[in-house]
Amino acid sequence: MLQDLLSVLSGSLVGFILGLIGGGGSILAVPLLYYVVRVGSEHLAIGTGALAVAASALFNLLTHARAGNVKWQCALVFAAAGVAGAFAGAAIGKRVQGELLIGLFGVLMIAVGLLMLRRRSGGNTEVRLTWRLVPRLAGSGFAVGGLSGFFGIGGGFLIVPGLIVSTAMPLINAIGSSLVSVTAFGSATAASYALSDLVVWRVAILFILGGALGGIAGSWASKALADKKQALNYVFSGVVISVGVMIVLDGLRGLFHAFGPVT
Template structure:
């Protein structure tokens, strides 16, 4: 029941903002549900694939998925996600969690700064740079492979800034990117990592359902307010993980 409840939170955030929810999954699996860091990052990939796929389908039905450019963005991250997933198996737990805390802090900063640009990006598409889009996609793929996060907190602003997407299209398309890259990383880890299905299964199912609800919520709630609230939560969690790993341990 706790796993399902946490999955609802992750799914709502992912469906509403197009990313960020999976950043909450790893600390939830480690600190609330007792999984090891490596098992948590693998379990997070299962959750990411399920919830982002459900969210992408919901956004697609409303016409907010630009599949061609989204596939190009995802393709640029497939290789980096696979390589990073392979290398992550040899990383010590301390490095995984402190690195993850740094990712959360970066996500908080990007999300907070992006909140001020959400209204502008909603006005209409602009022209983007293909080279910058490919570079951003590769960076997102690397994060997915190492930390089991979706990378949507980077994909959404990257699609707005480098591909010229509106905010609505960036949110929907980022979920396609996340689903594809997370699937590649999960396939790489399948033979070397353990998935605690009794915990991850209910978490992923609840997250997938909530991602659809999050898509509906995104049309009714102020995006900047949601982004700033989420950014504050991420910053708090990042601080806790760093204190836990570097001071309490």
Template sequence: AYVAGMDAKAAIATSLLVVGVTSAIGAISHARAGRVQWRTGLIFGAAGMAGAYAGGLLARYIPGTILLIGFAVMMIATAIAMLRGRKTIETGETGHRLPVPKIIAEGLVVGLVTGLVGAGGGFLVVPALALLGGLPMPIAVGTSLIVIAMKSFAGLAGYLSSVHINWTLALAVTAAAVIGALIGARLTAMINPDSLRKTFGWFVLVMSSVILAQEIHPAVGI
């Protein structure tokens, strides 16, 4: 939206494609390292796909500016949650099994948000798995990539009926993002989980501030 000059809804749809492909490829590296809890990821992802497709269809009735402001507000809430943290992020066992109803409920809600505002990335899924589900941070990161890929493609399907995507630009950004994902997957195992969580929280907080500054100032005349 701010670098390529895309319309908000086109940017959201394109981001779902980029994030979906990147996550699917990044998940391979995490799976090989044993950092994916498949049961949780697949159930969460299936529920998320249903919510994401519905959100993608619903988004056509909501102005793009409102969607981006909502996106930023959710980023702030997520950043605060990640910065505050919870002991189970660091102390949880890799075999921790979440109850299926809880996984499905969280998946539907996160999926709906994904479809609405293009928030297919880890800033929603990782906290859901780490803070609410109690998975250790490295496992939450690896498992989130499975979930993100599934629901991003579902959300994209909901958008394609009403939004045109610049495929050349989308594929170029996707290629660059895939390289970053492969590098990131290797770095995850080398970084302290607590430091990773806090850094992640600050990064999301800064990005949300940028989005709010861009979207609110025309509305209030600043």
């Protein structure tokens, strides 16, 4: 069945991006499920994507953990605060029109991608959780979790800069640590959508299988790019901005058709 094949291929791409940059998987999952796999509605794409990305993120988290890229204490504080925000955000997001959600999603992606293009220092490789960092991590985690739940995404493209700003950890550590929150936020959002019967389970399972394969290749690429300093940051930003522009342009076309001049 064509939809099954597209689900596996789309999942492979998402898994590769998650393994490569620790974020962007859910950014791609929602558009792929909606425009390529064609699950039906925007909300079905969001619910199904959240489940698939959470599972793919968990697989990639194990890979990054074995490589020593995860700052566990900081990651767990960030994730715990964010789960509460994700449930709140998902409850609000399900009440917003699907087309508006997709359009806002694209604008947010472009803004974050541009911010991530700024050149950064190497970061503090010895960062450890302290009482000074706890409120920063908790505040950032709750805010990012709320946006994650609202847009139905794992939120890695927001979590990575959130961890860097809160702790000054290097990008490669922020990527590995972000997968703790991507898994937690995606699971919380998926649970909320599943309770509203907004998950296509067959597609989600095939998407996850594809994501596991793509994640292996993405993790290898991540390790190679980490040695090239700013290259990984450019890849991250390029993926986010490119897909964001595509979504915004599609939304503008929709508005033109809906409100264009009457002939």
